[in-house]
Amino acid sequence: MRSALAVIVAAMLLLAPQSGSAQQPRPTESAAPRDSGLEARTAAVASELRCPVCQGLSIQDSPSDLSQSMKGVVREQLAAGRTPDEVKAYFVSKYGEWILLAPKASGFNILAYAVPFLIVLGGGVVIAVAVRRWTSGAVNDPPSPM
Amino acid sequence: MNWKRAGIAMCFVVPVVALFAFGLTHDPRDIPSPLPGNPAPQFALAVFAPGEAPFSRAIGDTVRLAGLRGRVVVLNFWASWCLSCRDEHVTLTEVARRYAGKPVQFVGSLYQDRTSAGTEWIARMGGQSYPSVDDPKSQTAIDYGLYGVPETYFIAPDGRIVRKITGPASAIEITRTVDSLLATIATVPVAR
Numbered sequence: 362m363r364s365a366l367a368v369i370v371a372a373m374l375l376l377a378p379q380s381g382s383a384q385q386p387r388p389t390e391s392a393a394p395r396d397s398g399l400e401a402r403t404a405a406v407a408s409e410l411r412c413p414v415c416q417g418l419s420i421q422d423s424p425s426d427l428s429q430s431m432k433g434v435v436r437e438q439l440a441a442g443r444t445p446d447e448v449k450a451y452f453v454s455k456y457g458e459w460i461l462l463a464p465k466a467s468g469f470n471i472l473a474y475a476v477p478f479l480i481v482l483g484g485g486v487v488i489a490v491a492v493r494r495w496t497s498g499a500v501n502d503p504p505s506p507m
Numbered sequence: 508m509n510w511k512r513a514g515i516a517m518c519f520v521v522p523v524v525a526l527f528a529f530g531l532t533h534d535p536r537d538i539p540s541p542l543p544g545n546p547a548p549q550f551a552l553a554v555f556a557p558g559e560a561p562f563s564r565a566i567g568d569t570v571r572l573a574g575l576r577g578r579v580v581v582l583n584f585w586a587s588w589c590l591s592c593r594d595e596h597v598t599l600t601e602v603a604r605r606y607a608g609k610p611v612q613f614v615g616s617l618y619q620d621r622t623s624a625g626t627e628w629i630a631r632m633g634g635q636s637y638p639s640v641d642d643p644k645s646q647t648a649i650d651y652g653l654y655g656v657p658e659t660y661f662i663a664p665d666g667r668i669v670r671k672i673t674g675p676a677s678a679i680e681i682t683r684t685v686d687s688l689l690a691t692i693a694t695v696p697v698a699r
Contacts, residue, residue, distance in 0.1 A: 413654045426619045427653075430645035455548075455652035457541045 396440075403436045406445045410435070410452055411462050419462055540652050540671045547580075547662045548650035549573055552640035555622040556615070556629050561607050564638040570614055572662070578610040579688040580662035581681065584648055585639075586620040587628035589656045595675035599659075600636045602681045610664070610692060611685055615639030618648050618656050663688050 407421035412428045420428035420435075431452070438448045452460045464470040551571045554564045564570060572580065583599055585592040603613040615637060617625045622641050629635045642648055651660060654673065661670040661684045670684050 427645065427648075427655075430619075431649055433644060434646065434649055454541060455650060456654075457539060457652075459538050 395436075399436065399440055402439050402445065403432065406435050406439065406448050407432045409449065409462055411460050413456065413460070537673060538654070542652055542660075542668045543670055545668060546666050547572060547582075547660070547668045548647070550616075550640075550642075550647040550650070552616065552642055552647060554638045555617065555641045556626055556635060556639035558638035559634065559636045562603065562613065562637040568638075570638065570640050572666070575612050575662075576666060577664050577692075578612050579664060579685055579692070580660075581611065581613045581685065582616060582651070582660040582662060583613070583676075584616050584618045584642075584651070584653055584656050584658045586618045586656050587624040588620065589618075591675045592657045593632065595657050596632050596635070598676065598678050599681070600634070602678050602685075603636045605682075606685065609689060611689065613637035616642050616647060618642060618653065619645060661685070661688065664692050 404421055408419045410420045410431065412418045412420050412423035412425060412431075414425050414427050415423045418428075420431045434451075435448055438451065439445070443451075449461065458464055458470075464473055466474050549572050551569050551573075554566055554568045554570060557563045557566055581599075581603070583595075585596070599613065599615075603611075606613075613636070615635060617639055625639060625641075629639070645653075651658075657675055659672040659676045659681070660668055661672075663669050669688065672680060
């Protein structure tokens with residue numbers, strides 16, 4: 362029984378379509394060994410840049426061809442001596458601030474950071490007022506007749 | 508009617524309705540590009556599809572944006588796997604032919620695709636009137652802030668990007684934009 366199951370699983374793995382879409386016609390990554398420090402810095406910058414063809418994924422997490430190409434550009438620019446901020450500024454100059462997964466905390470963007478705290482604060486106030494009313498109502502209520 | 512309660516309810520309902528109204532009337536994929544108004548990123552890409560006379564360029568020839576200064580450049584990013592590019596292809600090819608003999612250069616740039624697939628696709632589509640170049644590492648596509656294909660960029664004779672069209676471009680949109688740029692050439696002599 363187990364061997365039959367193993368044969369079925371092996372057959373499914375062989376018949377399953379390979380990862381990657383039909384839109385992946387050529388490799389964008391070379392197989393050459395890479396500097397681990399550069400890779401770590403590339404991953405850190407790539408984690409902060411939004412994949413333009415995905416929903417809420419960074420180019421570090423996205424397997425799309427465009428993200429892989431963008432990651433290659435990040436790697437090239439870091440290897441050429443650019444700082445992470447300069448690399449991010451390059452992408453912002455091409456795609457706008459939208460490309461940053463976390464918008465800069467300045468101007469209108471401050472709302473994105475402030476609103477969640479304001480909502481939590483407002484919710485806390487509403488709960489505090491409600492609890493106060495309920496408790497004061499319970500104290501003031503006359504005892505029910507037995 | 509309890510006006511106080513109604514007011515509190517409105518404080519919650521109005522922002523939610525406003526949020527829905529904004530979200531449902533805006534295309535989330537239509538993200539404004541910072542490029543229009545700025546100098547077009549330079550490129551030097553090899554031709555893989557020659558196009559037809561008088562626009563034709565030899566296969567392997569390098570198309571440099573710097574070499575097209577003084578002309579209106581229509582740069583279209585496309586791919587053989589892109590369905591929307593089929594609709595746009597006939598339009599672009601026909602509109603380009605109308606500008607034969609004028610200082611206008613249409614250039615196709617292959618995006619995330621093999622040149623062999625691009626060449627086959629052009630043949631299947633009945634040809635392309637203008638040359639197409641290969642952008643092997645998508646560097647040019649990224650320089651132009653490309654989200655997907657098709658996307659078309661209009662570059663003025665002075666090298667500035669004046670417009671970007673996301674998705675299939677219509678003949679009217681292309682003609683209006685190119686004509687308005689040609690009018691600037693007619694009125695302002697371009698320094699060479």
